[in-house]
Amino acid sequence: MSSPGYFRDSSLPKYSNSSAVQEKLGLRHLSPWFVPVSLPIPGVQTRRLRIYLPNARRLHTSSVLRFGRRLGSAIFFFGFLLVVFVTFAFTKRFATRSKKWPRPFIGDPSTLIFEREDLQRIWHWEIASGHYPSRRSIPEQLGFRVPPRNPGIPPRRSPSRGPLGFANATRGIGPRRTYLEIKSKPRNTAYPPRPVPGSVVDLDVIMDHCNFSEKKYVRDCLEVLRAGAGLDAGNRLRRGNLDKWKYIYMEHADTGNPTSNHGPTASEHVNADSSTHIGFETPPIPLPTPLKHKPYASLPSPCDPDNPRVFHMFWTGPFTDKPYSAIMSFLYTQNTGLHLKEPDPAICRPEFWMWINPGPAAAVPNPSAVRDMFDELKKNPWASPFLHPRFKDVVHFKLWNTTEQLDGVPELKDEWRNRDLFNSGGNIIAVPQDKTTKEGDTEGTASKVVGSDNILNRAGSKSSSTYDRMSVILSDMARFVLCHRFGGTYLDADTIFLRDWEDLWGWKGAFAYRWSRLPRYNTAVLHMNKNSALGSFLFKTALRNDLDFHPMTISRYTKDAHLEPLLLRLPDALFDSAWLNTENYQRDRPPQPYFTAFEDFFETPVVNSAAPHAIGFDGFFKGAYSYHFHNFW
Structure with missing residues (x-):
């Protein structure tokens, strides 16, 4: 028999010079699994709160008895660290209401309200209308058995199929x-x-x-x-x-290929199984007949009525130097032909529609709002130059009326009054109802809210401290309404045009751009087609989500429905070239001018003012279509 102690060749406890009875007695005297702890009760001196906590000594002893001294001690140590981490994490998450973790994008509940067959019909409509002029793959999860015919791209070899056996590309039938x-x-x-x-x-x-x-x-x-x-x-x-x-x-001109596709055939469908059921009945999405893709060379006139060249911009409050700069850059860069005595018949002249919301976002316009708007514009030194007859066919001022605009969207007109209009990323701003409104009119007003600088009474942002959050939320919705009703491209007012958009207008698909490093949308630039299937999907989905049009929420809508390729997320280099640098990305190879903050656009740092490519307009992010300076004053 060896000396007293544990044998090194076994993980089980063995006692020398002892019997089985002594071994059992030794195990019986191990400490309990839980030990009582007495805590004082605030405000009660006669009684104490008794709770039971795990006994660290018993846990350590048990781990040693089961796994051996070294391995057991290591397991106990790492288990202790895990308990500390979990405790800290839960404390960080739930200790105070002011400390909240942001909701993870992938962990949010699904926003999907349509079955797979509806999503297939949306894809077919957009592709058949020439709104997907891309060779990039389409989501295989849609379950297309036959590759959709695509008039937006030239013919090519037969598209491949994905691992699941379904089509993951379109079949080109368009012009060369x-x-x-x-x-x-x-x-x-x-x-x-x-x-x-x-x-x-x-x-x-x-x-x-x-x-x-x-x-x-x-x-x-x-x-x-x-x-x-x-x-x-x-x-x-x-x-x-x-x-x-x-x-x-x-x-090239239309070669006679069948470029119209009036919806998928029965063989192109995959019946939605139980895994695609949403949980409540959603009527099939109504879609019109797909448009016919017409190359520029086959158009009877330079302007395509199905693809109007209209830039939309939304503005609240008095007209300032910010929208003035946007319009001036539009006139400077776009091919308006204003320098010619007669318009060039080969050019489709773009137009700029400035939508004015004259009062607070929650206010109801008065009957004379249009006349009052133009009276104010005539007196405003920033706006009055654009009222000259020279610009009458190019720059248009239009009154924004929320009721009229939402009633003009078929997908919204019957239901929007039952929703909260000011919803941004799930954060809803309640608007008190005006008791003097007529019966049946559910549009709120801020007229009775005390304080001229109350968030409900602000009409435009005059500084970062008086940010008009309500108008920003309204503009999140307005851009989709305008593009869906009238077609064209929406731009935020803090945008400067840098080059002619002629070739960008030629691309018939919908697009926004990337939210800096994140794979999300930024809708400061948004192009959508008039009365499109994609627009119908977005409005129907937004209705089920309380009219939330925040860019991050739009990202969820398209991601959940596998429609992201239909609203192409362009790189921010095209419209927002400084964004990555301002967030400390790509500074090892920055574009010119080298901005590390958006304020640099207004006050260039001395160290960068002599950079050769930063001299003058010609070197300012040359190649980009526009520049977004992110609402800095």
């Missing part, structure tokens, strides 16, 4: 493309050329060179945008062959 090599011609080499009328941007190429998810740099993306559009006339020996940088093309 000729990619352009754009350069300045003699006598005009000092200035970049205007885009060719009817040219189209290939956003597949843009995504290949600019997608942040694939670790592409904004600086390199801007170089591709400049070179492909002929905006950079400088010689660059290191560039070599630029064929892969050509992203602007012309579509």
Whole structure:
């Protein structure tokens, strides 16, 4: 028999010079699993609260007896750390109401309200209408047995199928493309050329060179945008062959291919199984007949009535230098033809619609609101120049009326009065009802709220401390309403145009852009087609989610329904080139000018003021379509 103690070759306790009875007695005297702890009760001196806590000594002893001294001690130690971490995490989460973890995007409840067959019909409608001119894959989860026919792309070899056996691409039946090599011609080499009328941007190429998810740099993306559009006339020996940088093309005239698709056939459907059932009955989404994709060369006139070239902007309160700068940059960059005696018949002139909400977002316009609006614009030094007859066909001021606009959306008109209008990301601002409103009119008013600077009474943001949150929430909804009703592109008022959008208008799909580093939408730029299936989906879904049009919520709508490719999330390099730098990304290779904060747009740091590419407008994020300075004053 060896010396007293534990045998090293066994993890079980063995006692020398002892019997089985002594071993059992030793185990019997182990401490209990839980020990009582007495805590004082606040305000009660005669009694104490008795609770039971796990006995650390018993846990350690049991782990040693079961796993051995070394392994058992290690298990006990790591278990103790795990308990401390979990306790700290729960304390951090639930200790105070002021400390809340943000809701994880993937953990939010699903916003999906349609069955798979409805989602298939939405995809078919958009593709058949030419609103998906992309070779990128489509979600296999939709269950297409037959690849949808796509008039927006030229024919190519048969599309492949995904791992589940369903189609994950479309079948091109559209016109051929000729990619352009754009350069300045003699006598005009000092200035970049205007885009060719009817040219189209290939956003597949843009995504290949600019997608942040694939670790592409904004600086390199801007170089591709400049070179492909002929905006950079400088010689660059290191560039070599630029064929892969050509992203602007012309579509040939209609070749007679059947470009219309009036919905899927029965063989193209996959019946929705029980796993796609939403939990409540949702009527099938009503959709009109798909549009016919018409190349520019086959249009009877330069302007396509199905794709109007209208820029929308929403403004609340007195007109200031901010929307003035946006309109001036529009006139400076877009091909309006105002310098010509007669408009060029080959050019589709874009228009700028400035929507004015003259009072607080929650107020009801008075009957003379239109006349009052124009009277104020005439007296305003920032707005009055644009009322000159010279701009009558280009710049239009329009009164925003919430009731009229929402009643003009078929998907909303019967239900919007039963919803909260001011919902942003699930945060609802309640508006008290005016007792003097007529019976049946449920639109609220802020007229009875005390305090002129109350959040309900603010009409426009005059500074960061008097931020008009209500109007911002209203504008989140207004941009979708305007694009769905009238078509075109919405831009926030803190936007500066940097180049002609001719080729971007040629791309018929819907798009917004990326929220900096996050795979979410920023709808400061939003393009949608008039009365589209995608728009119907968004409004129907928003109704089920209390009219929440916050960009983050829109990201959930499209993600849950596998519709993200239909609302393309463009890289922010195209519209917001400084955003990544301001959040401390890509500073090892920044674009020019090198902004580390949005305020740098107004007061350039001295250390950056001498950078060669930052001199003048010509070097300001050249290649980008616009610049968004994020509401700084």
